[in-house]
Amino acid sequence: MARRFHTLDVFTDVALAGNPLAVVVDAEDLDDAHMQSIAAKFNLSETVFVLEAKNSVNTARVRIFTPARELPFAGHPTVGTAALLAHLRAPDLLAAQDLRIVLEEKVGDIVCVVRHRKGQALAAYFDLPKLPERLADAPPSKAEIAMRTGLSQDDIGFDGHEPRLFSAGVPYLFVPVRSLEAIGRADPRLTRWGADGVPAVYLYTREAAHVGSSFHARMFAGGLGVSEDPATGSAAAAFAGVAFEFDRHTDGEHLMTIEQGIEMGRASYIGLGFKVEGRALRAATIGGSAVIVSSGSLDI
Numbered sequence: 001m002a003r004r005f006h007t008l009d010v011f012t013d014v015a016l017a018g019n020p021l022a023v024v025v026d027a028e029d030l031d032d033a034h035m036q037s038i039a040a041k042f043n044l045s046e047t048v049f050v051l052e053a054k055n056s057v058n059t060a061r062v063r064i065f066t067p068a069r070e071l072p073f074a075g076h077p078t079v080g081t082a083a084l085l086a087h088l089r090a091p092d093l094l095a096a097q098d099l100r101i102v103l104e105e106k107v108g109d110i111v112c113v114v115r116h117r118k119g120q121a122l123a124a125y126f127d128l129p130k131l132p133e134r135l136a137d138a139p140p141s142k143a144e145i146a147m148r149t150g151l152s153q154d155d156i157g158f159d160g161h162e163p164r165l166f167s168a169g170v171p172y173l174f175v176p177v178r179s180l181e182a183i184g185r186a187d188p189r190l191t192r193w194g195a196d197g198v199p200a201v202y203l204y205t206r207e208a209a210h211v212g213s214s215f216h217a218r219m220f221a222g223g224l225g226v227s228e229d230p231a232t233g234s235a236a237a238a239f240a241g242v243a244f245e246f247d248r249h250t251d252g253e254h255l256m257t258i259e260q261g262i263e264m265g266r267a268s269y270i271g272l273g274f275k276v277e278g279r280a281l282r283a284a285t286i287g288g289s290a291v292i293v294s295s296g297s298l299d300i
Contacts, residue, residue: 001026001299001300002026002297002298002299003024003025003026003027003030003297003298003299003300004024004025004026004295004296004297005022005023005024005025005295005296005297005298006022006023006025006084006292006293006294006295006296007020007021007022007023007042007044007292007293007294007295008020008021008023008080008083008084008290008291008292008293009021009290009291009293010076010077010079010080010231010268010288010289010290011076011079011230011231011233011260011268011269011270011288011289011290012121012266012267012268012269012288012289012290012291013120013121013289013291014121014291015291015293016293017261017266017267017268018076018230018231018261018266018267018268018288018289018290018291019045019076019229019230019231019232019261019266019268020044020045020230020266020293021044021045021046021047021048021076021077021080021081022039022042022044022046022047022048023047023048023050023077023080023081023084024038024047024048024049024050024298025050025084025085025088026050027049027050027051027063028051028052030049030300032070034300035047035049035063035065035070036065036069036070038065038298038300039065039066039067040067040068040225042067043067043225044067045066045076045226045229045230046064046065046066046071046074046076046077047064047065048062048063048064048065048077048080048081049062049063049064049065050062050081050085051063053102053104054104055104055109057102058102058103058104058109059082059085059101059102059103060081060085060103060104061103061104061105062077062081062103062104062105063106064077064105066221066224066225066226067224067225067226068223068224068225069224069225070106071106071170071234072105072106072107072169072170073105073106073107073110073129073130073168073169073170073234074170074232074233074234075231075232075233075234075235075236075237075270075286076231076232076233076288077233078103078105078110078112078124078126078233078286079112079124079125079126079233079286079287079288079290080124080290081103082101082103082112082114082124082126083114083122083123083124083290084122084290084292085101086099086101086114086116086122086124087114087116087122087292094114094115094116095116095118098113098114098115099113099114099115100112100113100114101113101114101124105129107129107130107169108129108130109129110126110127110129111126111127112124112125112126113125113126120289121289121290121291122289122290122291122292123287123288123289123290124287124288124290125271125285125286125287125288126285126286126287127283127284127285128168128237128240128283128284128285128286129169130168130169131168131240131241131281131282131283131284132166132167132168132237132238132239132240132241132242132281132284133166133167133168133241134164134165134166134241134245135165135166135167135171137165138165139163139164139165139173140163140173142156142157142163145163145173145175145201147190148190148191148193148201149175149186149187149190149191149201149203149220150185150186150187150190151177151182151185151186154178155177155178155179155182155185156175156176156177156178157176157178158176158177158178158205158206159176159206159246159247160246161176161242161246162176162246163175163176164242164245165199166238166239166241166242167238168234168237168238168240168241168284169234169237169238170200170234170235170238171199171200171238172199172200172201172202172219172234172235172238173193173199173200173201173202174202174204174235174238174239174242175201175202175203175204176204176205176246177203177204177205178205179205179207180205180207180208180209180216182205183203183204183205183216183218184263186203186218186220188218188220188222188227188228189222189227191220191222192222192223193220193221193222193223194221194222194223194224194226195222195223195224196223198223200219200220200221200223200224200235201219201220201221202217202218202219202232202235202238202239203217203218203219203220204216204217204218204239204242204258205217208259209259209262210259210267212257213257213258213259213269214256214257214258215239215256215258215259216258216259216260216262217232217235217236217239217258217259217260218260218263219232219235219260228263228264229260229261230260230261230264230266230268231260231261231266231268231270231288232260232270233270233286233288236258236270236272236286237272237284237286239258239272240272240274240281240284241281243256243272243274244274244276244281249274249276250276251276251277251278251279252275252276253273253274253275253276254273254274254275254276255271255272255273256271256272256273257269257270257271257272258270258272268288269288269289270286270287270288271285271286271287271288272284272285272286273285273287
């Protein structure tokens with residue numbers, strides 16, 4: 001059976017940058033093993049399989065696989081898949097107005113808004129289905145983190161930021177790094193982050209390579225088959241909790257851009273917005289651009 005697929009670059013408005021994504025749009029009747037094998041064959045950070053929605057009012061049900069295992073939620077697959085489905089199913093309507101796309105993921109239903117302005121790349125934004133929460137487990141010590149990342153203990157921490165474990169559907173160890181130079185020295189090969197009960201690690205610094213970026217980040221997840229990820233929407237989603245805890249944002253709406261993938265030559269820009277009300281984090285959104293790179297079929 002010929003199954004259509006498309007590849008996209010996400011969190012970028014130009015091809016061959018951002019985070020690559022494969023989306024198999026004809027995934028009915030594929031079992032778990034086939035999906036995992038196909039994801040391993042594509043060997044991208046994530047591969048999405050599009051299925052008929054369980055609730056007929058929703059757009060589609062999707063399953064997300066890394067080369068090593070399935071994820072309940074991920075940001076760049078959500079942005080890329082929403083943009084692609086809107087483009088494939090209603091291109092004329094999308095050219096005239098923003099479209100609402102609802103994707104059923106294992107973490108819950110995710111409401112996305114897709115836009116396509118003339119002369120601009122596709123873009124999609126979604127509300128977080130689950131607000132970030134700080135996990136009860138204590139993070140590793142600075143000495144252990146330094147050993148596992150190739151940094152020194154003095155490289156870890158800035159402006160009161162300390163290592164934390166947070167999740168907005170997928171757990172991450174968030175590690176603040178004092179400078180752009182230091183974060184560039186981190187080595188993703190020293191630890192199989194994301195395996196054997198060790199969460200993936202998200203390094204971030206307030207120093208940025210590009211004007212307009214609020215933070216610079218790197219994410220390592222060798223245990224998921226992704227040594228380093230060019231852009232990690234699920235981590236950016238959880239980062240809203242980190243930023244709120246340490247930077248004490250006042251009531252109102254806050255917007256920031258997180259740059260990632262610079263060290264990999266895959267510059268990515270993730271838009272993170274969140275709302276603070278009554279000194280509490282009440283809502284958050286993730287968004288960015290996406291570019292369709294290729295289309296084809298799998299004879300499976």
